Amino acid sequence: MAEPGGNGSPLISFVVPVYNVRSYLRQCLDSLLADDSVPVELIAVDDRSTDGSADILAEYAARDPRVTVLTLERNGGQGPARNRGLEIATGAYVWFVDSDDWLADGIVPAVAARIAHLDPDVVVVDHVRSHWDGTVDASRNNFAAAPEVFALHEWPKAIEILHTPWNKIIRRSLLLSTGFQFKTGWYEDVPFTYRVLMAADRITVLDRVGVHYRQRRVGAATRTVGEGHFAIFTNWAEVFDTFDDSRPGADKLRGLLFRRMIWHFLIVRGNDDRLPDEMRARFFTEMNAHYHRFLPPGGYPVPGGMDGLKHRLVAAGRHRTFQALRFGFRRAQGAKAGGAVAVRAARRGKGAARLGRKAALRAYYHAELRRPQDPRLALYAAYWYRGYACNPAAIYEKARELAPDVRGVWVVRRDKVSSLPPGVPYVVAGTRAYFRALAQATYLINNVNWPNYVVKRPGSTHVMTHHGTPLKVMGLDQQDYPGGVQDADFAGQMRRADRWDYSITANAFTTQMWERAYPCRYRTLETGYPRNDRLASATPDEVARVRASLGLRPGQPVVLYAATHREHLPGYHPPFDPERVRAAAGDDAVLLMRSHYFHDRSGAAPDPVDLPGVRDVSAYPSVEDLYLAADVLVTDYSSVMFDYAVLDRPIVIYAPDWEAYRMIRGVYFDVVAEPPGAVALTLDDLLDAFRTGSYAGDAAAKARAEFRRRFTSLEDGQAARRVVETVFKD
Known part of the structure; x- marks a missing residue:
């Protein structure tokens, strides 16, 4: 066996599939290339990105000889992109890294040291889940209990480590000998993980965080509702269809894998971010079918408690009972939360029901929301109602020319009315006319966010024009700079940004920064700034x-x-x-x-x-x-x-x-x-x-x-x- 990393070849080949991740890509690439003490190569596979990710890859390749960029002829998904990267990898080990995640500081030298010490087939690193709001879920793995080096039957607890490629560094010759190919679609990491672990004779776990697993607010498969989640069944079927019964401890491993499969099915079945209500019965039917198709002859270790009850309901095909169990749990949780809210409200004082002028106006606003929208009304504002200015003013003027059937009205503070150009229609902020326009407008154009109380009506179009290209960090990126944070309610910031239908940007740089700082479901219009x-x-x-x-x-x-x-x-x-x-x-x-x-x-x-x-x-x-x-x-x-x-x-x-x-x-x-x-x-x-x-x-x-x-x-x-x-x- 050639010495890992010897003869000028890299020790580790990073294979990174890339598709429309420009907001996160630089952080990922920087983390892979940060340490030059370990010989590595980075193979970035552009899966026909349409958002400018390819430009970022070209920039990195131009300045760092360790970076190679492959551009696929057509979009095929993350699995085929990984396959292409593996084809040209030359490192002794391969590390598949997702392009929206990033590596922890110092993990690459730590992995290299473990490889030098143990010559393993697979190194498994720990991870944390890093959420969009800055919170981090600590690892639940107990790596300290693992032997220094083992085969899967010697420490089968490894089956419960998250089944992803990005937490595993694998000897390239092992990958090639298994002949494994990632498939397109979701959950393709399931058969990969278990085929690799079953084939490896020498596995080691590194008891330190190696990967920050980004929990994206929008855009991730785990937060996408749809038919794609049914791919979990074919991928788990592949695990059992290719199971090697000749391996030591095969019967025990089959039972543990079966339990892990049902656990995985239940995770997906119970997640509102993945399955709509109309698909749940069909998904349950598939769960039942796979239960009986792959149930080991000798049974399996059924979990206890509520989890065990769910397993038994899946086995019996009792979907209605399963659904009632789920809804009953939700009602219990809701009643508990509702009781807590009632207690808090009572503690705040029972005499706080007096309706002032502000409350009356808000009530008027909500009454107006029940009236039909005006399809010809566009409401404009800038700088927290400070006057007629910036991108909204430029859009207003051009709309008068190109869309004369749309009536534009401005919102201004009372002390700023005199600053409006002659003939510009307006409402004064905080008045009945303001709340009426706010409720009935179909188009709302602003260079800052509308107040928290504003309701985004179905059929309305909110345009966030912004008011500058950002040099200073904004949105979620401020979490790394607490000394400069004025509004620490990042969840509130995201709720306001959730109302945007369009985000106007002046250049590709701004687009990337806004999409990272405000990860919401708007459409970016990279048009240049109208005010310019x-x-x-x-x-x-x-x-x-x-x-x-x-x-x-x-x-x-x-x-x-x-x-x-x-x-x-x-x-x-x-x-x-x-x-x-x-x-x-x-x-x-x-x-x-x-x-x-x-x-x-x-x-x-x-x-x-x-x-x-x-x-x-x-x-x-x-x-x-x-x-x-x-x-x-x-x-x-x-x-x-x-x-x-x-x-x-x-x-x-x-x-x-x-x-x-x-x-x-x-x-x-x-x-x-x-x-x-x-x-x-x-x-x-x-x-x-x-x-x-x-x-x-x-x-x-x-x-x-x-x-x-x-x-x-x-x-x-x-x-x-x-x-x-x-x-x-x-």
Whole structure:
């Protein structure tokens, strides 16, 4: 036998089937390639992904010689993809890893050490279930009780280890000698697991977590309702049809496998996320048939208690009794929960039933929900009802042109009514007219989430436009950065995102981040941002008109400074000296300063500081005007950089608190290493960038060009048209 990993060959071949997992793929690949102390190869098999996963694979293959990408001619499913990867694997061992899971730190060297020590046929690693809400289910395996190395009949408890390929590292020669081929469809891992374990003479278990088994909120087979779950029967049948009775301890193993089969059937039969009610009787019939077809002649160890009762009902084919048992258990659980709720309500005080104005309006809203929807009504809002702005405003204007039969109405706060353009229909938030429109609208377009109390009616269409390309982490990704979390109710965030029908993104990067941060069942429209259509289409004459309206002379240098807020540091302002920055930009320069929209701008003064050439434009209604007027943008971590980049003008990243911000708030990429232009980490650096002209030099222009390639390729002035034609006219 050749030495594992010797002669320049890899010790482990990772085989990763990939299909439409761009939101999770990088985490998976990074975990496989993190340790270069063990010779490995990574064979990624693209099963004709349609979501951009192929681009990510190409990126990794281009920069890491350990990565090989196979692209299949047609989509065939996870099983055939694994087969193709195995065909070209050269490692002494093969590790099939699912592309939405990831390996624990340090597990690859630990596996390599176990292989070197024991020369096993199979290494089994432990795993944890990592849920979308950040919770982790600890392992239930007792690996410490296992012999150091064993065959299956010597420690048959291994049958109860989760029957998946991704928790097993298998000698490649063993795989080839068994001739096993994964089938298409679900539950193909069942015959794989037990054929491998039966064939192996030397199995070892590594008593440490090796795999984070991602429990996806949506999209996983285990959370998909449908006919595909009937594949469990053919796959378990294969286990028994190919069972080797000549193996030591065969009779005992057959009985334990049979018990495991019935356990597996019961898991699927009792899961509402897998079987609809109309399929349950047929599924039970199949359970009964397989019970009698494969029941060992000598019987099997029937479990005790409630599990044993279920086994007996399956054996007797008593579906009605089985169903009654299930419903009776649910009713008991519901009664128990209901009683607890009643007790809690009583403790809160019996006199809390007074109906205030807010409660009356909510009641009115729910009454309006019983009335028919208006198929021609579209309700728009932006920035928590702060006014007419952003992507919703651009969509509203284009819809008036392309879908004139749809009537658009805006929701605004009472103090923002005066900011609306003349002739724009509106309702004031919190009024009866608002709740009536909210109940009856067929289309709801917003760049933030609607309030929690909003009900998504059947037949309505919710469009989440967002309001920027994300640099800072959002949604579920914030769980890794608790210091920057303002809304820790991640389940509530997901419930709000569950209302989305469409999610508008400006580029592939944003699509990937949103789908990971908000794993819900919306359709992504990767169209570019409608609000940037104006920037992409702006003419020199329009720029001149905007500058003139702002009192700026032709040729006068204009710097726009727009910093983001720090949720984790209320009241923080980066060190910034407007007088010195304006002076560094030129004697005739004008510095425009704009606060984040979270700072209430209603009372902002036009000139908060008495400095020549420095103006506060926080209350100016159109940030797009300010973009057009400015010759250069100075910002930190704000999404304004992605919008301003459409204009292909200089950008300076001024990031004096970068290390603290990325560590506490969390970011999706290193904007200092991959900037849209020049970078200044101190105020002196910022002043030098203007004094020397480096902010507009060749290095800055090169960085800007790469940034634009990555983030602005879709910004062609037609984004709003694409959204309207899909949402209103599809």
